[in-house]
Amino acid sequence: xxxxxxxxxxGISFGMILFLLTIGLSITLGLMGIIxxxxxxxxxxxxxxxWVMVVQLGYSYWLxxxxxxxxxxxxxxxxxxxxxSRLYGQVDEQVLLTIxxxxxxxxxxxxxxxxxxxxxxxxxxxxxxxxxxxGEYPIHRMFTIGVGIVLIFGLWWLLEKTKIGAIVRAxxxxxxxxxxxxxxxxxxxxxxxxxxxxxxxxxxVIGAQMMGPRIGMAWDILLFALIVLVVGGMGSxxxxxxxxxxxxxxDAFGRALFPDLSMFFMYIVMIVIxxxxxxxxxxRKSGG
Amino acid sequence: xxxxxxxxxxxxxxxxxxVPFISGCAPTxxxxxxxxxxxxxxxxxxxxxxxxxxxxxxxxxxxxxxxxVAGRPIEYYYEDDGSTDxxxxxxxxxxxVEVDKVDVILQPSCSGPFLGMRDxxxxxxxxxxxxxxxxEFLPYSMSQEEIGIPASxxxxxxxxGSAAQIDYAVGKYVYEELGMRTAATLSHDYExxxxxxxxxxxxxxxAGGTIxxxxxxxxxxxxxxxxxxxxxxxxxxxxxFTGPMMPLIAKQYYEFGLWNKQPLMCGLNDSxxxxxxxxxxxxxxxxxxxxxxxxxxxxxxxHNYVSTFxxxxxxxxxxxxxxxxxxxxxxxxxxxxxxxxxxxxxxVRDEIIGSTYKTLKGNMTFDPEGxxxxxxxxxxxxxxxxxxxxxxxxxRVIKEFSNLTHPGYYTKP
Numbered sequence: 001x002x003x004x005x006x007x008x009x010x011g012i013s014f015g016m017i018l019f020l021l022t023i024g025l026s027i028t029l030g031l032m033g034i035i036x037x038x039x040x041x042x043x044x045x046x047x048x049x050x051w052v053m054v055v056q057l058g059y060s061y062w063l064x065x066x067x068x069x070x071x072x073x074x075x076x077x078x079x080x081x082x083x084x085s086r087l088y089g090q091v092d093e094q095v096l097l098t099i100x101x102x103x104x105x106x107x108x109x110x111x112x113x114x115x116x117x118x119x120x121x122x123x124x125x126x127x128x129x130x131x132x133x134x135g136e137y138p139i140h141r142m143f144t145i146g147v148g149i150v151l152i153f154g155l156w157w158l159l160e161k162t163k164i165g166a167i168v169r170a171x172x173x174x175x176x177x178x179x180x181x182x183x184x185x186x187x188x189x190x191x192x193x194x195x196x197x198x199x200x201x202x203x204x205v206i207g208a209q210m211m212g213p214r215i216g217m218a219w220d221i222l223l224f225a226l227i228v229l230v231v232g233g234m235g236s237x238x239x240x241x242x243x244x245x246x247x248x249x250x251d252a253f254g255r256a257l258f259p260d261l262s263m264f265f266m267y268i269v270m271i272v273i274x275x276x277x278x279x280x281x282x283x284r285k286s287g288g
Numbered sequence: 289x290x291x292x293x294x295x296x297x298x299x300x301x302x303x304x305x306x307v308p309f310i311s312g313c314a315p316t317x318x319x320x321x322x323x324x325x326x327x328x329x330x331x332x333x334x335x336x337x338x339x340x341x342x343x344x345x346x347x348x349x350x351x352x353x354x355x356x357v358a359g360r361p362i363e364y365y366y367e368d369d370g371s372t373d374x375x376x377x378x379x380x381x382x383x384x385v386e387v388d389k390v391d392v393i394l395q396p397s398c399s400g401p402f403l404g405m406r407d408x409x410x411x412x413x414x415x416x417x418x419x420x421x422x423x424e425f426l427p428y429s430m431s432q433e434e435i436g437i438p439a440s441x442x443x444x445x446x447x448x449g450s451a452a453q454i455d456y457a458v459g460k461y462v463y464e465e466l467g468m469r470t471a472a473t474l475s476h477d478y479e480x481x482x483x484x485x486x487x488x489x490x491x492x493x494x495a496g497g498t499i500x501x502x503x504x505x506x507x508x509x510x511x512x513x514x515x516x517x518x519x520x521x522x523x524x525x526x527x528x529f530t531g532p533m534m535p536l537i538a539k540q541y542y543e544f545g546l547w548n549k550q551p552l553m554c555g556l557n558d559s560x561x562x563x564x565x566x567x568x569x570x571x572x573x574x575x576x577x578x579x580x581x582x583x584x585x586x587x588x589x590x591h592n593y594v595s596t597f598x599x600x601x602x603x604x605x606x607x608x609x610x611x612x613x614x615x616x617x618x619x620x621x622x623x624x625x626x627x628x629x630x631x632x633x634x635x636v637r638d639e640i641i642g643s644t645y646k647t648l649k650g651n652m653t654f655d656p657e658g659x660x661x662x663x664x665x666x667x668x669x670x671x672x673x674x675x676x677x678x679x680x681x682x683x684r685v686i687k688e689f690s691n692l693t694h695p696g697y698y699t700k701p
Contacts, residue, residue: 003517010513055567107332115336117532119567120539129545136545141513210540211510214532216334220508255505255514262477263506 005133007252013141015248016148017207021221022228023155023240024199030235030284031172031192034084035091036076037098039200040222041105046072046204047213048109051118061123061205069201075105076197077190084193106218117214126209140209147206155237168192172235172284227266231273233280242281320360323624323631325617326390327364327419328380328405329609330397333371335531338397338609342366342419344601345614346394348593349621357621358629369396371531372507374404381405385414391631394419394616395444397558397609398530399479407435410443415633417620418447420612421556421580423480425450427657427694443637446659447616448580448652449692451480452487454556454664455528456695458578459491461666461687462553468523470498474515474537475528475555477504477700484528484555486698492526502701505529512537516544524576528555535564542571551576556664557683558608565669565681572681575669580649581611582667582683584674590648598675615647650690663690 025039046068053064079101087093122140129136159165170178171185179185204213211217224247232243247266254265273281327346329339346364355362365388367380377396381404384390393409393416396402403424409416418425425446428439462468471492475481481504489499501520505512519525525546529537534554541552553576554560562583565572583594583604593614597605605611623639624631644653652662667683674680 006517007514010511010517014511014513110332110336115330115333115339116563117334117535119535119564129543138540138543140543212532212536212539214334215336216532217510220510223508252511252514252517255509256518259503259505259515259518260477262504262509 002133002135003256006135006137007256008249009132009137009141009145010256011249011252012245013144013210013248014252015245016144017203017210018224018228018248019148019241019244020151020199020203020206022225022232022244023151023237024196024203025225026229026232026234026236026240027168028193028196029229031168032189033089033091034080034087034193035094035098036079036084036193036196037095037222038076038079038101038105039196039225040220041102041218042072042076042197042200043204043207043221044109044213044215044218045075045105046201047208047211047217048113048118050205050208051121051213054121054123055118061121065202065205068205069198072201072204073194073198076200077194080190080193080197085189102218102222106215110215113213113215115215118212120209120212122209144206144209152237152241159237164188164191224266227270229280230270231280233283235284236282239280239282239284246281320629322361322363323357323621323629324363324365324388324390325392325394325620326384326388327366327394327613328369328377328384328396328401329366329394329419329613330371331368333373335371335397338371338606339366339368340601341606341610342394342397342613344597345605345610345612346617348596348600349614349617352618353621357624358627360629362621365390369398369401372398372400374400377401378404378408381408385409385412391415391633392417392620392636394613395422395447399424406444410437410441413441413443413633415443415445415637417445417616418612419616420447420558420608421449421451421454422446423451423483425658427659427697429657430697442658443633444658445637445640445654447619448612448647448649449660449662449664450694451483451528451556452490452696452698453659453692453694454580454689455484455487455578456491457664457689457692458553458555458666459488459493459497460495461491461689462488462524462526463492463495463497465687466524468492468497470500470522471524471526472501472503472520472522472550473499473526474503474505474512474519475526476530476533477506480530481528482698482700485526486701487695488526488528488555489701490695490698504700505533509533510536512540513544516540516546519546519550522550524551524553526553526555530558532559534559535568538572538575539568547571554578556580558606560683561606561610562604562680562682570671570681572669573671577667577669577683578664579607579667579683580664581605581607582665582685584672584682585649585665585685587648589646593648595675611648618647619645619652655693657694659694661691661693663688664692665689 049068050064053059126140228243233239255262329342331339370376395416395418432438475485500522503515557579641654650663652660665685666687670684671679
């Protein structure tokens, strides 16, 4: 019982991080058609910013969460406004550009912080464990699950129940008609891109509780996000959630039960989904 | 008169114009060909902090030699190996050999880059010396069979010991002196993981212990929760990961409430050092860590080296290359000095094999298989006052090994 319970919690907590990371990428790609591979680098930057604030300067983790999130958002916006806005519809160029920004951000981080990986950090209130099913489980992982649940509902409410959300969905479904109705999609694009970058940054500081900031995570975490995007489907919260949970749980149970095959599980799931349903499990359906 | 003036001008001016040029070309005094030391160090990638530490160690060694050996000046060239980038390591090895014309290369730290450049260097007869312990160093007796070249064409030297060599002795120690009877392992799923863990497992089992479980985690693992959920009960857990993963797994091991239930031992350490322990905190006290170079080891040589390193860089040396690059440089320069400045690769290699060197961790003799017969330490994390600081979380020596020999080459079970 302990093994099953702990593995479930492992899968869900890791899955939540994947969901938070991927949803920003999914919305950006779904609305704007922009593939922002620098998403993982924004995660990394926020993670380091949080470390500086909490570990080096002794500030509150919650303040670091806000600051790290905002900084990632602003960097993302700068990339979009200064560069990506000139490359709408040019996928190859977007990929090359954002890969370039991965290297830029990684090397700036290397220059500032050196190559040593930093340790995971979290607020004192989330330190420690609580007893569950005869064992113990880290409190900060439960917090991550809780944050993920709140954000799921928050994002759903934003996209489904607000005017802004309606515009975003309309833009994803039919750009031309939306523009013809006099809606300034350009301004909406900036907002959506900012939201995506903010989510990357937010996840970076939340994820730092488990992983700790390091330079190489810009690539590692991007790979996870892309796998979830492919599995879940683009442009929908439901798709990102299902994809993330599926990958998280398969990975958690797979590694625990068959550790020798650890490096394959995520990719096996992705391959199967691509063969059965190439658009992903729950992609956004363009409506009338 | 005019013709005389022109003649005089030619006889005076032209020689005056040419002589300096001729002077510049002709050897004015005896100029010695420099000894060129090359190194592949990690400047980018996951272990990018090792590279500057390697360079700092080499710099200290060169200062101690006054940048000269047997009357020849020393030049140092280094290139990036990308931490785990075999292609980059090979490209840069070629540059060091073909452009910089180095006499020796300090090997990359990680397996991939090392294996990427090893055969190229061996094929050309370029001597390479490790900057720290190696996992995947093949003994010379295996070379003909396993990698298709005879020992005479091997020019790669394993510096400071092999993973299996040290962790085998640790396995026996854990059973015989720490009293553990069962152990679980959780290690990195690649060559060096097999060597470190294989050494420990065989030593432990040969002493009479039982291994209840072996788990392997691949590169890129950030969440060790699944492995910890599946971890079987045992007297202790032996774990080895390279780079940033080992401190991560120690933290998650603690967070899952296993720290006091099942002691964790970090196999041959290349990850933890003082800044990491300081960040992790006091709960790390008591963790067993196998290491080659504990900063607090009480010898004068170690004290002087760490003091100088701290003075020059403001930090402690990292446990692998921070010390190993210094040791490797000294081994090479002592050998060249003994050969009166001869840097011929075959001559230097043959001189090293069978020779004994005094190093930071004691005497080291290279056996015919290319392994150094050397020592290592088992430590426990503890607070010590050292180098002008109080309560530094560091590695307190609880067991010292000497004259360790290589027990065998292990693959994944």
